[in-house]
Amino acid sequence: xxxILVALTAVSAALxxxxxLKPAPVSPLQGVQALVKRRIPKHANDFTFQLVxxxxxxxxxxxxxxxxxxVTVQCTTVSACSRxxxxxxxxxxxxxxxxxxxxxxxxxxxxxAVGKPINGSSIxxxxxxxxxxxxxxxxxxxxxxxxxxxLDWLALRGVNLPLAWVxxxxxxxxxxxxxxxxxxxxxxxxxxxxxxxxNRFGNIQGxxxxxxxxxxxxxxxALQKQIxxxxxxxxxxxxxxxxxxxxxxxxxxxxxxxxIVIGSQWSGFPTSLTNDSFLNPFDPLFTKLQTSFIxxxxxxxGNISHIYTLDQYNENDPAxxxxxxxxxxxxxTYASLRAADPQAVWLMQGWLFFSSEDFWTNERVEAYxxxxxxENMIVLDLYTESQPQxxxxxxxxxxxxxxxxxxxxxxxxGFEGNLEVLTQGPIAALTSPNSTMKGIGLTMEGxxxxxxxxxxxxxxxWSSTPLNVSTYVKxxxxxxxxxxxxxxxxxxxxxxxxxxVYNNTNTGSEATIKSILELTPATSGLVNRTxxxxxxxxxxxxxxxxxxxxxxxxxxxxxxxxxxNPEFLNDIVDISRQLLANRFIDAYLSLIATWNxxxxxxxxxxxxxxxxxxxxxxxxxxxxxxxxxxVSTWIHDARQxxxxxxxxxSNTANVKVNQTYAAxxxxxxxxxxxxxxxxxxxNDYASKQWAGLVGQYYAERWATFVRYLAxxxxxxxxxxxxxxxxxxxxxxxxxxxxxxxxxxxxTRGETWGTTGDALTLAQGVFDTWA
Numbered sequence: 001x002x003x004i005l006v007a008l009t010a011v012s013a014a015l016x017x018x019x020x021l022k023p024a025p026v027s028p029l030q031g032v033q034a035l036v037k038r039r040i041p042k043h044a045n046d047f048t049f050q051l052v053x054x055x056x057x058x059x060x061x062x063x064x065x066x067x068x069x070x071v072t073v074q075c076t077t078v079s080a081c082s083r084x085x086x087x088x089x090x091x092x093x094x095x096x097x098x099x100x101x102x103x104x105x106x107x108x109x110x111x112x113a114v115g116k117p118i119n120g121s122s123i124x125x126x127x128x129x130x131x132x133x134x135x136x137x138x139x140x141x142x143x144x145x146x147x148x149x150x151l152d153w154l155a156l157r158g159v160n161l162p163l164a165w166v167x168x169x170x171x172x173x174x175x176x177x178x179x180x181x182x183x184x185x186x187x188x189x190x191x192x193x194x195x196x197x198x199n200r201f202g203n204i205q206g207x208x209x210x211x212x213x214x215x216x217x218x219x220x221x222a223l224q225k226q227i228x229x230x231x232x233x234x235x236x237x238x239x240x241x242x243x244x245x246x247x248x249x250x251x252x253x254x255x256x257x258x259x260i261v262i263g264s265q266w267s268g269f270p271t272s273l274t275n276d277s278f279l280n281p282f283d284p285l286f287t288k289l290q291t292s293f294i295x296x297x298x299x300x301x302g303n304i305s306h307i308y309t310l311d312q313y314n315e316n317d318p319a320x321x322x323x324x325x326x327x328x329x330x331x332x333t334y335a336s337l338r339a340a341d342p343q344a345v346w347l348m349q350g351w352l353f354f355s356s357e358d359f360w361t362n363e364r365v366e367a368y369x370x371x372x373x374x375e376n377m378i379v380l381d382l383y384t385e386s387q388p389q390x391x392x393x394x395x396x397x398x399x400x401x402x403x404x405x406x407x408x409x410x411x412x413x414g415f416e417g418n419l420e421v422l423t424q425g426p427i428a429a430l431t432s433p434n435s436t437m438k439g440i441g442l443t444m445e446g447x448x449x450x451x452x453x454x455x456x457x458x459x460x461x462w463s464s465t466p467l468n469v470s471t472y473v474k475x476x477x478x479x480x481x482x483x484x485x486x487x488x489x490x491x492x493x494x495x496x497x498x499x500x501v502y503n504n505t506n507t508g509s510e511a512t513i514k515s516i517l518e519l520t521p522a523t524s525g526l527v528n529r530t531x532x533x534x535x536x537x538x539x540x541x542x543x544x545x546x547x548x549x550x551x552x553x554x555x556x557x558x559x560x561x562x563x564x565n566p567e568f569l570n571d572i573v574d575i576s577r578q579l580l581a582n583r584f585i586d587a588y589l590s591l592i593a594t595w596n597x598x599x600x601x602x603x604x605x606x607x608x609x610x611x612x613x614x615x616x617x618x619x620x621x622x623x624x625x626x627x628x629x630x631v632s633t634w635i636h637d638a639r640q641x642x643x644x645x646x647x648x649x650s651n652t653a654n655v656k657v658n659q660t661y662a663a664x665x666x667x668x669x670x671x672x673x674x675x676x677x678x679x680x681x682x683n684d685y686a687s688k689q690w691a692g693l694v695g696q697y698y699a700e701r702w703a704t705f706v707r708y709l710a711x712x713x714x715x716x717x718x719x720x721x722x723x724x725x726x727x728x729x730x731x732x733x734x735x736x737x738x739x740x741x742x743x744x745x746x747t748r749g750e751t752w753g754t755t756g757d758a759l760t761l762a763q764g765v766f767d768t769w770a
Contacts (some may be wrong), residue, residue: 078235128441411446
């Protein structure tokens, strides 16, 4: 590994030492040049990009000779050029691009000089992004406008290996049709728009709320064409889908001699929606379907990648633990990929080795991985920041693997992170004896806040020594808020968060913290949950959130420019959200203490419950000020796919909405956030603290729960009337009713945009609850 680091350093030194390197043809760099035109149009002619010979991903940024105010980026790859541009924009220009939007156009009218040339090199060949389920939890309903921002975000940060799942169903349907299956037989297998990730994983089959519409399949296929083209233009290698082996139940009747096994039940779903059929990869039919899939995909998108995602046992154990069976599964799978694409490389998520650790003993892991040559497999060590598997599996028994940060489950929003682990962990793994680590990447289930913990890991991929956390935080805040004379209070706020909230060493809560206000109300079992979906707060709110909140409010008073900064407003809402979420725990514990008291009356329970409802009301109000915290944004994104526009030119465009289709999409969107299944099979897993969801659904559940406690105490004078099954059923009924609503009911105060002033309401939150 040291030899690789030395080689990369040598490339940087060579770039810095010479000005006579002959550039390669510029055509591959048109995507980077287009990015500049897209994000920094006023400086479209001020950046020059040149490909030069070299190994690895390296860049050199310097002032352009003979062009006052011009910047030249030399690079060994297109991805390195994007990263070189990003290095200039952040280190010299002081601007950045965020999930909340691009601020790159805030560069000065005259570009600041580089001065001493800046060189950089990636310490790993691959910088990866996406979890399969991100395509359901975050991007399920995105149009290309949102994809375009994210792809630019990825390119500039140096990501060169993104997953590309969109549109998979279009190809899969063609394969199944070619195999003789009818439309109805295929439809019975496919899942709804918000749940396709788990159909692709083989966890669920079929749909609830209606079958997957043809229009959705076709529109997503068209979107995928845009996405993968942009990925390639930006120098990325898309990781494309492949045939996994999960098939409609009817395939067995068409091929009675095929070796098909039935998978395990998943997460309490009824057998009609799980226990997916799996075609064994050593059956010749598997290779036939794989070849059909990959050939159709290549025809649709072009010969753009040889890396394929393929996960067979995600929370779904193999039919047998026999070592020969496991070897034959992977050997057959790999053979099918190579039959379809002689250069195929198999990429898989390593989550199964942690989530089903009892089954996946080291002996079985080794047997399973042994079916593929080391150089033709990439394993994503999915949860390395907390539960690394590379060390217990001896570097995945020689396979190439990627150091990944999972962190966020279901798109939860609670503050959490460990910046020291994210900077030191990858370097320690990379330089460990016999390391086969070849990448660093992000594999969060959902992208919903805590942006700093993802930024720092992608930046660490370009530093051979651990980044200095305190310096990193200071620079990050400066460009995030990007105002003249940034108040020291803003930096101090984030330094406080970095040393407390983002310095979590509690192994029982190493993931985004889920607030109990999002969980189904109960008299026990909500607080101090541990594991990868924790409710345990691993820091002291009064010495972390409260002082950081006060400092941010002070900063906004000291420099009014912050009051219109999109990222500052996002963060002020986010920290308000976190304070209220934490105070809700105190209010809940007070309610339960009141309930358990022998002297409690129905009136005292009602009064105790009012505090919880006040918090939810204040939370909903402050969330409603920002478009990133609106349930209506999620619902709008879903419903947009049911709209068609007619008219062009001088004619006013008319938007026509298929209301039946729109309602179907909205049900999918709502159900994922709440019941996650027809009957609450994964209830509240993907819950969010979003205006509308908090003010309606969560507030209604908690109000119902408080009334139930008061009525129970009133009827018997003690706790004997409490029936957990009864109240749970009642709350499940609320969920089913909420899922079928249509957004926009004025009597419920449902609007499509923001309401209220963020800073005024945040100050009120602080004054009341800090």
